[in-house]
Amino acid sequence: MEYGNKTTLVSLNDSLLQNLHPSKQKKTDIVVYNVAEKLSQKNVGNILPIDCGNLFINKQHNITEFLKNNLSLAEIKTIQKLGIDAARHGIAKLGISEKIKNYYNVDERDYDIHISDAIKESKQVGVLLSCVSNDMMNSVYANPIGNMIAKLPFMDKTALERTKILLEDIKLRQSIIDGIKTNIEQILGINDKACICLFGIYRPNIMPKDFDFIFQEINSKLQQVSKEYNQDYIDINSLKSKIIDFHPTSKGYEIIAEKVASKLLEVLGKKQSDMNINDFKYNNLGLDGAIKDIESYEQQEREYVNGFVNYIVQKYNYSEACAKEILNDLVNGRPSEVREMGKIYSKAKEILM
Numbered sequence: 001m002e003y004g005n006k007t008t009l010v011s012l013n014d015s016l017l018q019n020l021h022p023s024k025q026k027k028t029d030i031v032v033y034n035v036a037e038k039l040s041q042k043n044v045g046n047i048l049p050i051d052c053g054n055l056f057i058n059k060q061h062n063i064t065e066f067l068k069n070n071l072s073l074a075e076i077k078t079i080q081k082l083g084i085d086a087a088r089h090g091i092a093k094l095g096i097s098e099k100i101k102n103y104y105n106v107d108e109r110d111y112d113i114h115i116s117d118a119i120k121e122s123k124q125v126g127v128l129l130s131c132v133s134n135d136m137m138n139s140v141y142a143n144p145i146g147n148m149i150a151k152l153p154f155m156d157k158t159a160l161e162r163t164k165i166l167l168e169d170i171k172l173r174q175s176i177i178d179g180i181k182t183n184i185e186q187i188l189g190i191n192d193k194a195c196i197c198l199f200g201i202y203r204p205n206i207m208p209k210d211f212d213f214i215f216q217e218i219n220s221k222l223q224q225v226s227k228e229y230n231q232d233y234i235d236i237n238s239l240k241s242k243i244i245d246f247h248p249t250s251k252g253y254e255i256i257a258e259k260v261a262s263k264l265l266e267v268l269g270k271k272q273s274d275m276n277i278n279d280f281k282y283n284n285l286g287l288d289g290a291i292k293d294i295e296s297y298e299q300q301e302r303e304y305v306n307g308f309v310n311y312i313v314q315k316y317n318y319s320e321a322c323a324k325e326i327l328n329d330l331v332n333g334r335p336s337e338v339r340e341m342g343k344i345y346s347k348a349k350e351i352l353m
Contacts, residue, residue, distance in 0.1 A: 001112040007268065008048045008122035009036055010115065012183070013066070014058035016130045016202055018051075019253040022097035030103065032128055034257035035264065042265055048122070050115055054080050055087035055096065057341055058134045060179040061297055065345075066115055067186050069289030070282050073110035078348040080104040086340060116282045119190045126264045127187055130199035132218065135176050138337075140166045141330035144208060161326045165312065167210065170217075177221050184229050189280025195267045196231040197260050198222055202248065203237050230274060232263050287349040294342040301335045 011017050011032035019029045028034040036049040050073060052066060057079050066076065081101045088096045119125050137143045140162040150159040166172060180198070187194050200219035203212070219237065226233040236259070239252035248256065283289055309331065313323045324331065 001109075001114070001117070003048070003118050003121035004123060006046050006048045006118070006122045007039070007044055007124040007126070008050065008118045009039075009126045009128070009264075010050045010119060011053055011128040011130070013052050013054065013060075013063045013129075013131045014134050015053055015055050016133070016199060016247065017128055017256070018053040018103075019247065019250060020100040020103060022099040025100075025102055027103075028257075029253070031253060031257050031260065034253070035126075035128070035261045038257060038261035039265060042261070044265070044268070048113070048118060050076070050113065050118060052076055052080075052115070053130075054083040056083035057344060058083075058131065059138065060131050060135050060176075060183055062341070063131060063183045064186060065290045065293050065297075067119075067190065067280065068116075068282050068293065069285045069287070070114045070116040071286055071290065073113040073115070074106045074352060075287050075348060076115065077104040077106045077110060078351050079344060082344045082347055086344060114284070116190055119187065119194060122191075124268045125191055125194040126260075126268055127194055127196045128199070128260060129180070129183060129187070129196050131183065132176060132180060132199070132222070133201045135179055136166070136173070136201065136214075136218070138334065139172055139176065141327075141333045142166065144211065147208065158326050158329065162330065165316070167214070169315075173214065173218065174221075176218070177225065180222065181225055181229075184225070184231065185277050186280045188229065188275075188277045190282065192277060193269075193272050195264060195271045196226075196229070197234045197263055198226045198231055199234050199236065202239075204247070228275075230271060232267065234259055234263065287345050287352075291342060291345045291349065294338060294345055298335055298338040298342065301338050305331045305334055 009032050011030070017031035019031070021029060028037055030051050030053065032049045032051045036047045040047055054062070081104045084096065084098065084101055088098070119127070142159045142162040146159045147163045149155055150157055184196060184198070187196060200222040201215050203215045215237065223233045234256070236248065236252070236256055239248045239255060305327070309320070309323050309327055312318055312327065313320055318326070
């Protein structure tokens with residue numbers, strides 16, 4: 001694939017920028033395709049959109065795995081389909097239809113499109129970077145729905161204790177900011193002229209007010225990060241959400257696409273980071289490299305959760321037994337989730353062989 005005359009748009013990496021429907025599916029339901037269409041209408045030509053949004057493979061370390069191993073669009077789409085299967089467990093099956101896999105059908109040319117090559121070699125590059133909220137929830141292995149369920153009688157209350165740690169521990173929240181800075185430096189380390197539109201945490205209507213200060217804190221810090229790297233923060237928190245969902249309405253998605261398209265029309269081809277950022281070296285191992293990296297990351301997760309237990313014992317004066325009980329879901333869940341991601345990478349490789 002020749003990228004030199006292309007304007008490449010890449011969307012990384014959670015589900016915020018995807019307005020998926022079981023029926024009446026349009027490519028432009030996915031924000032990066034909608035942005036591409038709007039830019040095309042403004043006479044920006046030869047646009048290559050690459051969407052990496054995923055319902056399961058949606059953490060900051062997954063961005064590293066994609067970029068480091070130069071995954072093909074065929075590999076990415078196959079991972080997206082398998083991510084839907086992984087997300088459809090328990091009650092989530094009621095809200096996530098298998099039919100949305102059709103958004104990710106692989107085309108023949110997708111085998112020749114590689115994400116890091118496209119970012120490095122394209123004439124102009126815009127990146128939609130949205131990868132904060134899932135890492136935030138994963139930091140204590142709790143989410144707002146689980147938190148609300150835990151408040152019901154006779155339910156496991158440990159999620160409430162883990163959420164309390166998140167609400168109180170600014171160091172824990174800062175690690176999420178540090179993670180997104182790493183992703184930004186990886187992108188700019190591939191192409192320092194890339195134009196990054198950075199998204200923060202979106203506040204859906206269903207979110208308890210206890211979390212409000214986190215939204216303000218995190219989004220304020222992300223605005224500062226965008227300025228630090230001479231990039232652009234896209235504020236979407238005035239948008240309404242669906243009634244029982246963590247995503248904007250269809251009208252909200254149209255507003256997001258308009259905001260991003262307007263910003264990219266203004267900055268594409270005109271940015272260059274003035275920071276001294278190291279080149280990000282990537283290889284061409286594809287899924288083979290991603291499988292190897294995720295196996296290594298699983299061991300890192302085991303070491304992290306053991307250290308996190310000790311941190312909580314010391315900081316909050318819990319007994320070790322109490323800390324292990326409160327953090328049991330985290331201690332078992334985080335390495336297990338990474339292991340499941342490794343299985344998805346391996347299965348994707350089998351499908352594409």
